[in-house]
Amino acid sequence: MYGLYKEFKDEKLSLVYLGVFSNDITPTLIELSDVYISKIERLSKLRRKATYLIAESFQNIMKHGILEKQNISAIRHAKDFFQITILDDRIVISSANVLENQFISEIDVNIDYINSLDSDNLKALYHQKLNDGILSDKGGAGLGLIEMVRKSGLPLNKRFLPMSDGFSLLILSIEIPTSEDLKEHKVDIDLIGARYKKLVEADILMLYKGDFSSSSNNNIINMLSSNLATEGEIRSDQVKNIVAVIEVMQNVSKHGRKINEYKDGIFALSTINSELYIRCGNFINRDEYESLRATLKSIKSCSIEEIKTMYRNRLSNSYLTDEDNSGLGLLEIARFTGNSFEYSFEETPGGEIFYTINLKTI
Amino acid sequence: MDPLEIKATKETPQINFDGANGVFSISGKSYPENVSNFYKPVFDYIELYRLSPKPRTTIEFRWLYYNTSTAKNIIKIIMLLKDLSKDFEIKWYCKMDFDLIIEKGKEIREVLGVNLNIIYT
Numbered sequence: 001m002y003g004l005y006k007e008f009k010d011e012k013l014s015l016v017y018l019g020v021f022s023n024d025i026t027p028t029l030i031e032l033s034d035v036y037i038s039k040i041e042r043l044s045k046l047r048r049k050a051t052y053l054i055a056e057s058f059q060n061i062m063k064h065g066i067l068e069k070q071n072i073s074a075i076r077h078a079k080d081f082f083q084i085t086i087l088d089d090r091i092v093i094s095s096a097n098v099l100e101n102q103f104i105s106e107i108d109v110n111i112d113y114i115n116s117l118d119s120d121n122l123k124a125l126y127h128q129k130l131n132d133g134i135l136s137d138k139g140g141a142g143l144g145l146i147e148m149v150r151k152s153g154l155p156l157n158k159r160f161l162p163m164s165d166g167f168s169l170l171i172l173s174i175e176i177p178t179s180e181d182l183k184e185h186k187v188d189i190d191l192i193g194a195r196y197k198k199l200v201e202a203d204i205l206m207l208y209k210g211d212f213s214s215s216s217n218n219n220i221i222n223m224l225s226s227n228l229a230t231e232g233e234i235r236s237d238q239v240k241n242i243v244a245v246i247e248v249m250q251n252v253s254k255h256g257r258k259i260n261e262y263k264d265g266i267f268a269l270s271t272i273n274s275e276l277y278i279r280c281g282n283f284i285n286r287d288e289y290e291s292l293r294a295t296l297k298s299i300k301s302c303s304i305e306e307i308k309t310m311y312r313n314r315l316s317n318s319y320l321t322d323e324d325n326s327g328l329g330l331l332e333i334a335r336f337t338g339n340s341f342e343y344s345f346e347e348t349p350g351g352e353i354f355y356t357i358n359l360k361t362i
Numbered sequence: 363m364d365p366l367e368i369k370a371t372k373e374t375p376q377i378n379f380d381g382a383n384g385v386f387s388i389s390g391k392s393y394p395e396n397v398s399n400f401y402k403p404v405f406d407y408i409e410l411y412r413l414s415p416k417p418r419t420t421i422e423f424r425w426l427y428y429n430t431s432t433a434k435n436i437i438k439i440i441m442l443l444k445d446l447s448k449d450f451e452i453k454w455y456c457k458m459d460f461d462l463i464i465e466k467g468k469e470i471r472e473v474l475g476v477n478l479n480i481i482y483t
């Protein structure tokens with residue numbers, strides 16, 4: 001997990017989402033980014049733009065995503081992709097979706113044309129399209145792409161990656177800089193493509209890298225709950241997964257090491273053979289390392305019956321202490337996983353300790 | 363005694379405490395990061411109720427899910443209420459297929475030896 005963390009380490013916040021897209025999670029995507037954006041003065045002025053562009057880009061994926069084409073074998077393993085990245089001086093929104101090769105040239109020309117226009121011409125084109133009122137059969141009129149360029153102030157970055165049997169992946173990236181003086185793209189779109197491939201191969205459904213404060217955690221948990229619900233109802237078979245995620249994330253929030261004001265860490269959900277895998281990694285304080293390691297070692301040496309007994313004993317006495325942390329979290333994870341969870345500690349070159357937990361509920 | 367009502371949020375449950383009739387109800391999800399802050403008015407209310415409890419006290423739970431810090435507070439609520447009235451009952455409402463919540467109800471019944479009835483909805 002530390003290897004994955006290192007790939008994201010220069011990004012203040014990254015949220016990657018692959019798979020099933022629904023409108024329910026748009027507000028959560030916005031809230032989650034907003035928690036970070038609103039804290040940083042130079043970024044906070046981008047809040048309105050970021051909100052608009054996150055919603056617009058996400059809508060774009062929903063309209064043009066692959067869900068309706070799932071039966072096509074060539075792209076059965078492809079996934080739609082959405083990523084929000086916050087860097088020091090800009091917010092980057094990236095997306096990827098599969099399309100048939102026959103549409104490439106038209107889209108390519110359209111985007112190049114939009115990118116070539118100055119702000120006055122973009123405005124004129126926007127009003128012209130609006131007045132024409134010609135909507136495509138997907139419900140858009142190309143207005144979204146025009147608005148993305150108008151609002152961000154930088155051209156849309158695009159790349160077509162060939163897939164197989166007549167399909168390609170369209171990667172789009174829009175950068176919202178903190179200053180109009182920033183005229184160059186900072187993110188290499190080929191690296192977004194490489195990241196997409198890597199995360200799809202790892203069966204990642206969702207990845208978050210950033211601060212594990214309570215407000216961020218709750219937004220992720222809400223997003224996950226929406227994702228694991230059917231028609232707004234939590235599915236009974238997903239309750240353990242949701243509670244396991246809550247325990248893992250709140251553990252980081254309470255015990256994670258603050259570096260530069262943030263409890264930085266990484267959290268990923270993967271689905272392999274329809275089973276959900278939960279992974280989380282974060283820095284911990286050196287003085288808590290030995291006790292955490294001893295606790296984990298002790299739990300792992302117990303049988304599942306012993307763990308159940310320990311949980312019950314601790315639960316019945318828990319009301320006697322006033323501490324929030326009842327010490328039950330790790331025991332709950334052990335119970336949920338049949339004590340099959342895994343953990344590791346890694347010392348970084350900078351002398352920090354990175355703790356990873358990896359689990360699947362049963 | 364005035365009732366206590368706390369509206370549910372995405373992370374906290376709906377609280378409806380009716381001390382005048384001895385009926386206490388908690389429903390929804392509970393995983394606030396600072397669980398003590400959230401449950402403080404709940405315990406303050408119970409302390410008031412303890413001054414003049416009703417002959418019959420009922421506490422109703424309708425959980426979707428909760429974290430382990432909340433589990434500790436559920437135990438504390440039950441411990442504070444259980445010996446106040448001659449007639450004490452815990453109603454543990456849950457859907458038939460919510461195995462985890464059913465197990466948690468049974469566990470509380472066994473651990474505390476209390477009158478907890480699981481009611482399927």
